[in-house]
Amino acid sequence: MCAASATGAVVSDALSQLPSGVDLLLPRSTAGLARALSGYRPDLVVCNGFPWKLPAEVLSVPRLGVLNVHPSLLPRHRGPMPIHWAVRHGDPETGVTIHWMDQSFDTGRILVQRGGVALPDDLDGDSVFAEIQALSRELLSEALGLAATGHAGTEQGREGAGYESMMGPQHAVIDWSASRRDIHNLVRTFRFGLFAVPGPLAVVDGRWVAVLKSRTAPGDGARMECADGPLWIVESVPVPARDVWLSAG
Template sequence: MEGALSGGIEESTSVTNGLRVVLVSFAVSGFRLLYETCVQAGHTPVAFVHARSLRQQRATSRRSAETMADIGLALPPGMDLLLPGTAGGVAKALAGYQADLIVVYGCPWKLTREGLRTARLGAINVHTSLLPRYRGPIPVHWAVRNGDPETGVSIHWMDEEFDSGNILAQKGGIQIQDDLVTERLWREIDEAIAELLPGAIELAAAGAEGEPQDEAGADYGSWMEPDFMFVDWRRGAREIHNQVRVFRFGLFGQRGPFARIDGEWMTLLRTALAPADGVEMTCGDGPIWITEMTPAIPPDR
C-alpha cells in the first residue's frame, strides 16, 4: 500500500488530551492514515516507527530509502522518526516516550514481548482481512488470488505471533471487483480503517480483552512463491485470471506475470474470462482472453 505525499502532514493543535500513541507502519500512506485518524479522535502521536523490510535485497533497500525520504518530508514538527535495525530494537527505541498505546498498520516484523510492553496498554494492529483468514503480510493479495468476492478489516491486540491476538473491531463487505481497480479498493479499505480505529482505541483504553480468534478457521498467507510470476497455461482459466489481477498491486515490482505467447515472452496486464477483443489462449480447463499485454524480458527461472 505504498503511496507518496504531496506535502507534509499538518500539525494538529486541537489535541489536548487522550492517549500518547506510537505509530508503526512500512508505508507513507499507512502512517498518514494512522496519524490523521488518531489526531481526529483526540490522541497524540509522539513517534513514528518505520517498519522497513529487513530483507537484504538491493531493490528492497532502494524502495525503503525512498519511503524513508518521503516520510521524513511528511513528518509533523516535533515528531520523531525511528528506524530500528531489528525487531528487538523497538523496545530500546521506544523506552523514553512513555506511550500509552502502539498502533500498527503494515509491520513485517514479529514484535518481541519487550517491544509490546513498551507502551502502557500494549499494541494493537490493523489487518486488512477478516481474521482469522489470511494472517500474514499480504492478505488482500491472497483474497484476490483465491477469487474472494470481498474482504474486510480487523483491528486486534498484538501478541508475539503474527495476527493472532483477540479482535477489538472488525468490518467486512468491502467488494473486490472482477475488473479490479486497486486505488478504489484501497480507498474503501482506508475508509473502513478510519471508521473502526477510533472505537478500537477506546476499547483498548478501557481494557477490553476483545474476542478470541477461531483457530479452526485460521490460515496464513506468506509472500507469493517465485514461480507465481510465471503463467502456467496448464492451470485453470480462473486461476490465471486471478493471477493477473494480483499483479495490479505491484507484486514482485512487476505490472503483471510473465507468459509465453506464440513463443515470445509477454507481461500480461489484463485478461477476461468471457470472449473479448484480444488474444485467445487455451488454459487447462478452457479459454481465456488476453486484452492487454506488453513485451517482456523475464528473469532467469
C-alpha cells in the same frame, strides 16, 4: 550518492512529512525498538503495515498493549500481503481487522472488524487501497475507545485461518495447466503492483508477454487453453524471455 547521504535524505523527507511534535524512531532491531519505546512509557502502540514480528520485550512495553491494523477479515489471510491473497483466491470482498498483537503473526484477539470492500472482477488497485485506508481510519477510532477501557477483544475463529507469505518470482509465471479462474485471478493480483513487470509472464502466440488483462468469457484477444477451459488474453505487453527477467531480478 553514498549510503550515509542516501539515508540522510530518506530521514529528512520523512521528518518533513511528520506533524509538529511527533518524533521519528529508526531502530535497527527489535531489541532497539524495545529500548526506544520504553523511554516514552507509552500506554498503547498501534502498528500498521509494520514488517517485523514483535517479540515479548516489545509487546510488554506499552501499558495496555499493542494494536495491529490488518487489511483482511481475520483469521483469513494472515501475513504480509492479505489484499493480494484475497484477490488471488477470488474473494468477493475484503475488509479491515484491528486486533491485539501477540507473539504470532495476526493471531491476536479482535477488537473491531468490518468487511464490505468489494473486489470486483475488473478491480482497480488504487481504489481498493483507498477504501482500505478510509475504513482503517474509521475503525481505529472505535478500536482506540475500546482499548482505553481495557477491552480484551474476541478470540479469532478457526474457519479459513491460515498464514500466507510474500509472493515471490514463482508467482510471476503463468502455468497454463492451472484452472482458468486461478490464472485470471493471478492476472488481477498484479493490479496491486508486484515485481518489476506489470503482469504475470506467459508465452502467448509464441512470444513472452506480461499479461495485463484477461477474461473468462468469450471475447477479443488470444484464446489460451487452461486445465478446465479457455481464457482470453485481452491485453498484454512484450517482455524479455522469462529466464532473462528472473535472472535480472
